[in-house]
Amino acid sequence: MPNPDYAGNAGLSSPRCLRHNVTLTAPNGPLLVLLHGFGTDQTVWRKVLPSLEPHFQILRLDLAGAGPNGPASFDPARYDHIESHADDLLLILDELGIDQCLFAGASVGSMIGMVAAIEHPRLFRKLIFIGASPRYLNDTGYIGGFEQQDLDQIYEAMSNDYQGWISGFAPLAVRGLPDSAPVKEFSESLFALRPDIALSSARTIFQSDFRRQLPLVQPPVVLLQTQNDIAVPDAVGQYLKSHIRTATLEVLPVEGHFPHLAAPEVVSESLLRHLH
Amino acid sequence: MHTNSPQDNAVVLSDLLELLTAALRADGILVSAGSSSGEPDVLASVPAGLVGRRLPLSTGLLATCGLGVHTTTDLLLPSAMTGWLGFRPAFVASLKIDLPESEGCLFAWWKNQPAEDTLIASLLTNATRLVADLGSRETEAVALSYMKDRFDAVLDNVSLGIAFVNLLRGSRLNDVAADILGIPVATTDTAAVVAAMQRVRAACTIETEEGVPAALSANASNASTAEYWIDPARNLVLRVESHPVSSEKTPGRFWVFTDVKPLWDSNEKVKSSNDVLQRNIALLAEEMERRIEAEAQLREFNLGLRQKNEELEIAKLESDLIANQDSLTGLANRRRFRRGLEEMITSAHRKGDRVAVVYLDLDRFKTVNDILGHERGDQLLRTVADTLTQVLRKDDLIARLGGDEFGCAMTLRSDSTLTQVTALVQQLGQRLNIPVESPDQIIHVSASIGIALYPDDAEDAVHLLRAADNAMYLGKRHGGNEVIVFTRRNDSVSAN
Numbered sequence: 001m002p003n004p005d006y007a008g009n010a011g012l013s014s015p016r017c018l019r020h021n022v023t024l025t026a027p028n029g030p031l032l033v034l035l036h037g038f039g040t041d042q043t044v045w046r047k048v049l050p051s052l053e054p055h056f057q058i059l060r061l062d063l064a065g066a067g068p069n070g071p072a073s074f075d076p077a078r079y080d081h082i083e084s085h086a087d088d089l090l091l092i093l094d095e096l097g098i099d100q101c102l103f104a105g106a107s108v109g110s111m112i113g114m115v116a117a118i119e120h121p122r123l124f125r126k127l128i129f130i131g132a133s134p135r136y137l138n139d140t141g142y143i144g145g146f147e148q149q150d151l152d153q154i155y156e157a158m159s160n161d162y163q164g165w166i167s168g169f170a171p172l173a174v175r176g177l178p179d180s181a182p183v184k185e186f187s188e189s190l191f192a193l194r195p196d197i198a199l200s201s202a203r204t205i206f207q208s209d210f211r212r213q214l215p216l217v218q219p220p221v222v223l224l225q226t227q228n229d230i231a232v233p234d235a236v237g238q239y240l241k242s243h244i245r246t247a248t249l250e251v252l253p254v255e256g257h258f259p260h261l262a263a264p265e266v267v268s269e270s271l272l273r274h275l276h
Numbered sequence: 277m278h279t280n281s282p283q284d285n286a287v288v289l290s291d292l293l294e295l296l297t298a299a300l301r302a303d304g305i306l307v308s309a310g311s312s313s314g315e316p317d318v319l320a321s322v323p324a325g326l327v328g329r330r331l332p333l334s335t336g337l338l339a340t341c342g343l344g345v346h347t348t349t350d351l352l353l354p355s356a357m358t359g360w361l362g363f364r365p366a367f368v369a370s371l372k373i374d375l376p377e378s379e380g381c382l383f384a385w386w387k388n389q390p391a392e393d394t395l396i397a398s399l400l401t402n403a404t405r406l407v408a409d410l411g412s413r414e415t416e417a418v419a420l421s422y423m424k425d426r427f428d429a430v431l432d433n434v435s436l437g438i439a440f441v442n443l444l445r446g447s448r449l450n451d452v453a454a455d456i457l458g459i460p461v462a463t464t465d466t467a468a469v470v471a472a473m474q475r476v477r478a479a480c481t482i483e484t485e486e487g488v489p490a491a492l493s494a495n496a497s498n499a500s501t502a503e504y505w506i507d508p509a510r511n512l513v514l515r516v517e518s519h520p521v522s523s524e525k526t527p528g529r530f531w532v533f534t535d536v537k538p539l540w541d542s543n544e545k546v547k548s549s550n551d552v553l554q555r556n557i558a559l560l561a562e563e564m565e566r567r568i569e570a571e572a573q574l575r576e577f578n579l580g581l582r583q584k585n586e587e588l589e590i591a592k593l594e595s596d597l598i599a600n601q602d603s604l605t606g607l608a609n610r611r612r613f614r615r616g617l618e619e620m621i622t623s624a625h626r627k628g629d630r631v632a633v634v635y636l637d638l639d640r641f642k643t644v645n646d647i648l649g650h651e652r653g654d655q656l657l658r659t660v661a662d663t664l665t666q667v668l669r670k671d672d673l674i675a676r677l678g679g680d681e682f683g684c685a686m687t688l689r690s691d692s693t694l695t696q697v698t699a700l701v702q703q704l705g706q707r708l709n710i711p712v713e714s715p716d717q718i719i720h721v722s723a724s725i726g727i728a729l730y731p732d733d734a735e736d737a738v739h740l741l742r743a744a745d746n747a748m749y750l751g752k753r754h755g756g757n758e759v760i761v762f763t764r765r766n767d768s769v770s771a772n
Contacts, residue, residue, distance in 0.1 A: 078315065078330040086355035087332045094334070094352055119355045119364065213359055 006031070006057070011096040019073045020061040022092055025053050030102055030125075032056040032275065035089070037107025037131075038205050039173075039190045039198070040258075041067035044106070047264035052271060056102070063112070064088060065197045076200045082108065082208050086115035093123065102275050104128040106260060107231065108205045114217055115210070121218040128274055130224045130267065131257050132240060133232045134210040142211070143235040151206050155199060162195040172230050175256030182261040214243035221247040222274045224267070228255045250274075297322045297467070302384040304361050307373070308333065309380045319380070326360050333381070337368070341381060345369045345390055363387055437514075437533030441469055456514065456533050473531070480505035480512070504536070602676040604654055605661035610683075613675035617685045617737040620673065621730050624687055631730040632697050634684040635744035636664075638708075639722045639756035641680035647714045656721065660708060667704045683741065694729070698761060701725055705759050722757035724748050733762050 006024060011017055023042065032052065034045045042060035052058060063085050065074035078084050089112060093101065103124050105113040110129035117124040136144045137151070157165040170187040171178045190198065221244050225237040241249040252270060254263040297305050306326055310316030316333060318326040334352035348368050358364045365385035373380035437453035447469040454461035457472040483504040505514040515534045600612035608616065617633065624631045638660065645653035657680065664674045664682060672686040688697060708723040726747030734740040743762045751758035 075330075081329060081356060083354070083356040083359060084330070084332075090352055090355065091332060091334065115355045115359070118358050119353055210359075212362065216358065216363070 006059075006096045006098060014095050016088070016092055016095060017061075019069055020064070020088060020092060021067050021069055022059065022061045022096075025049075025056075025058040027057040028054055029056040030275075031059060031098060031100070032102045032104065033059045033089075033093075033113070035061070035103070035105040035109035035113055036063065036066065037105070037109045038201055039186065039193065040106075041070075041189065043067075044189065044258075044260060048260050048268045048271065051265075051268040055272065056275070059096075059098075059101070061089070061092060063109070065201055066193070070192075070197060071194055074194075074197050074200075076196075079201070080204055082111055082204060082210075083115055085112045086119065089113070089116045090120055090123075099123065100125055102126050102128075104130065104271055104275075105132070106130045107132065107257060108208075111208070111210055114221075115213065117219055118213055118216045124219045126275065127217075127219055127221045128224060128271060129221060129240070130259060131226060131229055131232050132223065133236045134214060134240060134243075135208065136206045136231065137209075142239065143233055145231065145233040145236070146206065154206070155203060158195065158199045158202060162198065163191065166190045173257045174262055175228055175230070176262060182258060185261055186258060211239075211243065214240065215245065217244045217246060219246065223247055223249040224259070224270055225249060225251050226254045226256060226259050227251065229257045231257045297384070301386075301390060303363075303365060303387045304385040305383065306385075307380060307382050316379075316381070321360070323360070326356060329356060331356060337370075338381070340368060341370045341372050343370075345386075357385070361385065361387075437531075439469060439473075439531040439533075441466055441529050441531060453531070453533055456512075476507075477505055477516075479509070480507040480514075482506075605658055605676050607661050607664075607682075608673065608675035610675065610677045613673060613677060613683050613685070614737055614741070616673040616675075617741070620685055620687055621737055621740070624730060628690055630688040630690075630732070631740070632686050632688055633728050633730070633740050633744040634686075634701055634704075635677075635726040635728075635741065635748040636682040636684070636708075637724050637748050637752060638680040639724055639752070640719055641721065643719050644712050644714075644721060647719070648712070652712070656710070656712065659710065660723075663707050664704070667700070667707055683744075688729075694761070697727065698759065701727060701759050705757070709757065724751035724756045725759045726751060726762060727759065728762040 006012075006027075012022060012024065021042065034042070034048075036042055036044045041062045045058075045060060049058065062069065062073070064070075064079050100122070101124060103113045103117070103126070105111075105128070107130070110127075110132035111134065113124070113127055114129070114132075117127055133144065135142065136146045138144050138147055154165075154169075157168075166187050167178070170190060171183050174180075174183045174186050176183040193201075223237055223240050223244075225232065225234070227234075237249050237251070241247045250270065252259055252263075252266055254266050256262050260267045297303075304322060306321040307319045308316035308331060309319045310330075315330045318329050318331060321327055331354040333354065336351045337353060340346040340351070345367050346369065348364070348366055351368070353364070365387060367386040367389055368383055369390075370381055370383045373382055437456045438450050439453045439457070440448045447464055447466045449457070449459070449461055449463060449469065451461055454463070457469070457476055459468060459472045463469055463472075483506065484502075502515065502517045505512070505516055513536050515536045517532045517534075519530045519532075600609060601607070602609045617631070620631050623629070638656075641653065641656065644656055657676070660682065661674075661676065664684065668674060668684055669686065672684055675683045677683045686697070705723055705725055708721070710721045712719040712721055726744045726749070728734060728740050728743035728747060730740050733743045747760040747762035751760040754760075
């Protein structure tokens with residue numbers, strides 16, 4: 001079934017779509033939104049795109065603060081809550097006249113999609129979360145993976161020596177050798193972020209808590225989790241699965257927080273399987 | 277001069293909003309400020325927690341402003357709403373607020389469909405108060421600081437239970453009231469005090485006095501109230517009075533709780549409670565005097581206050597008017613018409629006059645609406661309203677009853693005849709032959725009119741209106757543009 005001409009309407013050249021650098025591929029199938037996470041922009045999907053393009057029309061965007069318009073689109077007072085990003089996503093889909101889509105998000109992109117889906121359940125047919133976490137801080141009866149002092153150290157390192165922090169953080173997050181291509185790509189992407197925006201975003205993400213919202217999710221959710229993900233302990237995947245009524249969990253045979261960079265073929269295969 | 281920080285404003289505002297939330301039985305309220313095209317800030321919210329956030333308000337959501345209670349099914353809400361409330365609100369009612377330097381909006385949210393009737397009017401009243409409050413923040417702060425000192429002295433020196441419930445500044449209790457209500461004496465949260473009152477009252481049998489409004493009743497908002505709360509489980513018989521503090525610009529009430537158990541048991545209820553009332557009123561009068569004195573002092577350096585009070589009064593009047601007025605034509609609405617008709621009948625009954633009700637329905641109004649659109653239709657309705665106002669007498673009651681139906685009621689002195697009335701109404705019918713030009717034809721709008729008389733055709737307002745409606749309907753069946761006078765024999769006389 002051919003898609004309506006989303007690209008042809010005036011929406012794509014609206015100020016909001018321009019600000020978020022919204023891109024659409026050819027309408028080869030149902031609309032699929034790919035949403036990046038912290039420290040990256042829409043180019044992070046570069047390697048999974050070719051295998052998805054023949055089957056979907058893919059919409060990508062840069063979250064506020066990310067991509068070439070990052071500094072212009074970011075307002076620390078507004079983006080101190082992740083919901084503001086979800087509003088951006090909803091308003092963009094609204095402006096383009098999209099009334100149904102599939103969604104795949106990475107890391108915090110997943111939570112943004114989830115919040116948007118709670119607000120507008122009929123808009124999303126299915127949600128795929130890659131390396132998602134509803135809360136990064138440990139709490140009574142909950143393992144998020146971080147203590148507040150861990151996070152404070154991260155914030156301090158980021159503000160003292162951003163570049164130095166990147167060289168330490170990127171290999172851990174991607175779980176690769178410092179010289180490997182995926183680590184380099186993530187490092188460069190982080191480096192392109194303005195340090196104050198990076199710090200502000202990191203705080204907002206790491207201090208967030210969406211556990212209360214999990215039972216409100218209505219569309220089917222597939223949780224893709226990797227092994228040895230520095231940001232998301234195994235227990236988080238289990239927690240999400242047991243608190244989102246519609247969720248199924250698949251553990252990918254990949255390591256690290258950026259499987260779409262480190263093992264794009266595994267992610268592509270899984271996305272195609274779950275979205276078909 | 278005293279100035280408040282924005283933080284203080286938020287605290288005061290949220291007090292008001294909490295009370296408003298309770299009054300509306302809403303699940304949340306937020307007030308936004310800022311340009312509606314951009315992303316406004318949240319000025320205050322109940323529950324707290326959204327203050328200071330910027331929320332993108334979709335055009336769909338803003339379009340519900342002033343439309344009463346609206347379902348949110350097809351509206352794009354800010355995502356933070358659900359996380360804030362813990363559920364996605366299914367209904368919203370919103371109003372525009374003119375803030376000094378920006379556009380404001382007040383949104384009330386419900387999880388389930390609210391009871392609609394009194395709600396919108398109340399929302400309007402409270403929201404307009406809010407506007408007045410925001411506009412005169414500085415003057416109010418001074419007034420309240422005086423008030424507080426005066427009041428504290430009274431509170432701590434009486435043996436009665438006293439609660440001062442202030443919508444803007446929070447509440448104050450003394451020990452006795454706190455004990456009766458079962459909440460800490462330090463409670464200042466107005467919503468908590470009101471909730472405690474409702475809780476205690478709900479556990480009691482309530483007795484009222486003749487001629488005195490009951491507490492929490494609809495017509496008690498501007499009157500003093502008195503009732504007895506009897507709770508055998510707590511061995512409690514309370515005389516509960518509440519008095520509006522209306523000379524103040526901030527809406528508030530004094531509640532006085534008196535234990536009258538011994539008197540009640542000895543069957544001396546009426547006489548003794550009157551004694552109690554007298555004593556309480558003496559205390560309150562004293563307090564009022566102090567307040568008036570304080571206000572006089574304030575007025576000297578606070579010239580703006582009086583003007584603000586007037587604005588508040590005007591806002592109140594306007595909201596009363598809205599409840600009785602058809603917003604499109606400015607005529608009375610159906611509710612006001614029925615009440616007015618009842619009054620006219622009562623008066624006619626006493627004086628031996630008659631009352632004529634004229635029921636009027638436009639012919640081909642729907643055609644105008646369908647072909648030329650609602651705006652032209654609305655314009656036509658206003659023209660009809662103007663014609664009615666011009667042709668009929670000043671004392672006649674004229675209303676838009678809904679859609680394209682209008683009603684008029686006129687008192688006929690004993691010396692006037694039915695012929696005079698029908699002549700007037702026929703003249704009206706001719707004036708309502710209105711040609712409306714559309715691109716390919718002229719739509720001949722006219723009116724079908726029915727007349728019925730009190731006491732000839734019906735004894736009360738409801739049946740009289742129905743008789744006139746029936747007569748009108750007969751005219752409609754004849755093809756419209758006709759005046760029909762209702763007769764008892766159920767076949768009407770055409771007067772055209």
